[in-house]
Amino acid sequence: MLFNSYIFVLLFFPLTLFLYFRIYLGKYNRSVEVSKIILIFFSILFYLYAGVQNFIIFTALCVGNVLFYYLLHRTGSCVAYVRRGILWLGMLGNLGVLFYYKYYNFFIDNINALFKTEFQINEINMPLGLSFITFQNIAFLVDAYRRDIVKCSVADYMFYMTYFPKVSSGPITRFQDLIQMKTEENREEFWNNVASGFYLFVMGLGKKVLIADTLLKVTDAGYQHVSELNATTALLVSLAYTFQIYFDFSGYSDMAIGISRMLQINLADNFNSPYKAKSIEEFWDRWHISLTKFLTRYLYIPLGGNRKGSKRTYLNILVVFLCSGLWHGASWTFVIWGGMHGIAMMLSKRFRNALTRIPKTICQIITFLFINFTWIVFRAGDFHTLRGMCQALLRGGWGGLLPEVGSAIRLEWVEKLFNVYVPDGAYIISFLVVLGILVFVCPNAGEKAARRQFTVRNAVWVLMVFIICLLSFSHVTSYIYTRF
DSSP: TTTSSIIIIIHHHHHHHHHHHHHHHHHOOOOHHHHHHHHHHHHHHHHHHOOHHHHHHHHHHHHHHHHHHHHHHHHHTHHHHHHHHHHHHHHHHHHHHHHHIIIIHHHHHHHHHOOOOOOHHHHHHOTTTTHHHHHHHHHHHHHHTTTOOOOOOHHHHHHHHHHHHHTTTTOOOHHHHHHHOOOOOOHHHHHHHHHHHHHHHHHHIIIIIIIHHHHHHHHHHHHHHHGGOOOOHHHHHHHHHHHHHHHHHHHHHHHHHHHHHTTTOOOOHHHHHHHHGHHHHHHHHSSHHHHHHIIIIIIIIITTTTTSSSSHHHOOOHHHHHHHHHHHHHHHHHHHHHHHHHHHHHHHHHTOOOOTTTTTHHHHHHHHHHHHHHHHHHHHHHHHHHHHHHHHHEEEEEOOOOOHHSSOOOOOOOHHTTOOOOOTTTTHHHHHHHHHHHHSOOOOHHHHHHOOOHHHHHHHHHHHHHHHHHTTTTOOOOOOTTTT
C-alpha cells in the first residue's frame, strides 16, 4: 500500500487516525498501551496488503528475532563467547534471508558468468521493505547484546518492527528511540503536532506526486533511448534523475515523519538539504541520515573506526561504502557507486583542511557535479546502460533534445489557454531551474514545518496542494524503494 494512493489517503490512514485518537485522547486506563496495539493492528493490515506470502516471511523473521532477543536476555550472566555466538547466529539468520531474496540471483548470475555454468535463476519476489527490516533487526539484536535495551515485551517489539510509516522506506530507527510513547497532556501541543504533521505529509506527497513522478517521465524516456542520446539530452536526463531520487526518497520520508507526528510519535529527520553540501563528508551527514548513523554505529565503529591509524580508517570507510552500495541494489554498478563515494569520502577527510580554503560555492558545485555523475552509475543498473550514458556525455553533440525526452513533459492546457506553442524541452529546462532554486536556496520541508505559523491562509494553501495531489493520483507511480 503506497502512501500516495487513494486507499491509503482516503480510507486506511483516516480510519487509523480516528481509532487511534479515540483511544489516545480518551480517558482510559492504559491508553498508551491500547494505542500501541491499535497501531500494531493497522500496521499488520498495511503489510498484509502487500501479500500474504510477504507477511508470512515477515512474521517468521519477527518470531526468530524475538527468540534470539530472549536468548541474549536470559544468557546475560554467561561467558562472553556464548552471547557473542547467539548474536552472530541472529545476525547471520537475518542476512541469510536478505541474501536469498535480494542477492541469490545476482550471485548465481556471477557464478554462471565466471565458471560458464548454467545454474537456474529463480523467480523471487522481494518482500516489502526487507532491506530496512534486516537492518532494524540487526540493530535490535546488537543493542540487546550490548544491554542498551533494558526491557522489551512482544508488543513493544511488534510495534517497533511493524510500525507502518517506516516499514517500507525508513528512516532506520533504534528500538529505544521509537518505543517511547506517552500521552500528550498539553492539548495545544497535541494539535500543533497534528497540524505540522499534516503539513509535512502534504509537502512529502507533493514532492513525490507532483515532482518526482513528473521527472520519472524524463528519466525513463532517456534511459530507454540511451544509444540515441546526445550530450545535451544525457546531461538533462542525469540532472532529472538527480532531482527525482531526492524528491522521491525525501518526499516519502517526509510523509512518514508527518504521519508519525500526527500520531504524536517522533521519527528523526532523514534528509537535510543534502545538495547544499560542500563536501562528500557533509553530503552523507545530510542524505539518508538514518542509514549513515546505522552504518557508523554498527559497522564502521566495530571495524575499528578511526582508532587504528589512518590507513585502517580509510580501509574501514571503503568497506562501509562498498557494503552500502551493495545494500542499495544487487548489481555491480551499485558496488561501484558505493566505491566511488567511499574514495571521495577518504579524499574529503584527507584534504579536509585544504577544502576549507576553497570558496564554499565552488565546493558546492564540485560536490554536486560528482554526486550527479554517481547517480548515473546508480540509475544505470548494468554496464551496457552505464557505458551508453557515459558515451553520450563524452561524444559531444550539444544540440537539441531527443524528441522522446523533450516531449516527456508537456502542459497542453497551458498552450491551449494562452494559444502559444512551447518547444520541446522548454518545460523540462524550466522545471529543473525551479527545482534547482528550491533545492539550493530554499529551506527544506522539515525546516519550514518547524517555524511555520498555522494560520487560516496557510491551511488553505496546504489543502490546495493536497487536492492537486489527489487529482494527480491517476498518474501515480510506486515509490522508488517499494521492494527494497
